[in-house]
Amino acid sequence: MIPLVHDLSDETVVVFGGGPVGARKAHRFAREARTVVVSPEFADRDFGDAERVRAAPAPDEVPDWVERFAPALVVAATDDDAVNDAVVAAARDAGALVNRADRSGERDAGSVVVPATVEDGDVSVAITTGGASPALSKHLRERVEAELEGAGEMAALTAELRAELKASDRSPTERRDAIRAVVRNPSVWKALRTGDANPRQEAARVIRDTQRGDS
Numbered sequence: 001m002i003p004l005v006h007d008l009s010d011e012t013v014v015v016f017g018g019g020p021v022g023a024r025k026a027h028r029f030a031r032e033a034r035t036v037v038v039s040p041e042f043a044d045r046d047f048g049d050a051e052r053v054r055a056a057p058a059p060d061e062v063p064d065w066v067e068r069f070a071p072a073l074v075v076a077a078t079d080d081d082a083v084n085d086a087v088v089a090a091a092r093d094a095g096a097l098v099n100r101a102d103r104s105g106e107r108d109a110g111s112v113v114v115p116a117t118v119e120d121g122d123v124s125v126a127i128t129t130g131g132a133s134p135a136l137s138k139h140l141r142e143r144v145e146a147e148l149e150g151a152g153e154m155a156a157l158t159a160e161l162r163a164e165l166k167a168s169d170r171s172p173t174e175r176r177d178a179i180r181a182v183v184r185n186p187s188v189w190k191a192l193r194t195g196d197a198n199p200r201q202e203a204a205r206v207i208r209d210t211q212r213g214d215s
């Protein structure tokens with residue numbers, strides 16, 4: 001399996017099943033996409049900004065529900081095997097991606113896994129075990145969380161620096177060395193994380209040093 005990053009803004013995601021699993025997926029997707037949860041009942045969980053539609057479609061009614069919302073992604077998270085099968089078939093017929101929450105193996109084309117993710121600004125890390133051990137994905141995600149502190153700000157800072165360096169007369173090699181030195185530099189990270197020093201000034205100092213050949 002190869003992780004790819006998907007932009008779901010301006011798209012619709014439909015989740016079938018309003019249990020704890022449907023709620024977790026809906027909460028995640030609703031941060032970016034219009035998300036609709038279809039279920040006869042809803043767990044006492046945080047569904048984020050997802051819309052809830054109370055219904056219990058039979059398998060042969062699932063295609064109508066999928067067509068109604070024209071989703072880019074459909075999630076099968078009910079506790080009913082026949083309904084989940086129908087969700088997968090309807091998503092495939094509609095040309096939508098499908099995530100099946102109750103199966104680890106037997107993936108068809110268009111079937112996707114939801115990884116554990118850590119985000120900090122524009123930076124995201126996704127962890128999957130290829131379906132082998134979701135609990136391990138969760139555990140590793142918790143460990144990576146601390147590691148990523150400040151990464152969003154580092155991405156924003158270096159995006160600015162890249163633009164400035166591109167507009168300067170520096171060669172591509174000098175630009176690459178400068179940016180590499182900034183992202184590796186402990187003082188810049190410390191400034192971003194603690195606010196004790198000005199990260200921009202720290203970065204400017206690091207870039208000056210690379211020009212002098214110090215790093």
Ligand SMILES: C[C@@]1(CC(=O)O)c2cc3[nH]c(cc4nc(cc5[nH]c(cc(n2)[C@H]1CCC(=O)O)[C@@](C)(CC(=O)O)[C@@H]5CCC(=O)O)C(CC(=O)O)=C4CCC(=O)O)c(CCC(=O)O)c3CC(=O)O
Nearest residue numbers: 101102103104113114115116128129130131134135137138
């Ligand atoms: C294949 C996949 C399909 C998919 O859902 O996309 C899938 C399938 C299944 N999960 C099951 C169980 C659990 N899932 C979790 C947690 C998460 N599961 C997630 C993803 C995935 N789960 C995909 C593979 C991801 C990968 O490749 O690693 C995460 C990462 C993302 C998310 O869902 O948001 C989220 C952590 C989010 C976070 O915290 O960051 C926990 C842990 C807990 O609850 O504490 C348990 C209990 C412990 C255990 O069983 O491991 C079962 C058995 C159900 C049963 O026994 O009935 C199945 C079905 C089966 O295995 O057949």
Ligand SMILES: NC(=O)C1=CN([C@@H]2O[C@H](COP(=O)(O)OP(=O)(O)OC[C@H]3O[C@@H](n4cnc5c(N)ncnc54)[C@H](O)[C@@H]3O)[C@@H](O)[C@H]2O)C=CC1
Nearest residue numbers: 017018019020021022038039041056057077078079101102
């Ligand atoms: N992917 C994952 O991370 C995990 C997956 N699972 C699997 O995912 C499934 C869902 O897990 P939970 O949320 O814990 O189960 P749950 O049983 O608490 O929730 C299932 C939901 O589906 C709804 N539902 C039933 N028939 C429906 C229909 N025809 N249309 C729409 N909704 C319908 C129920 O009302 C309920 O709200 C289970 O099959 C479980 O094996 C379980 C744990 C983790």
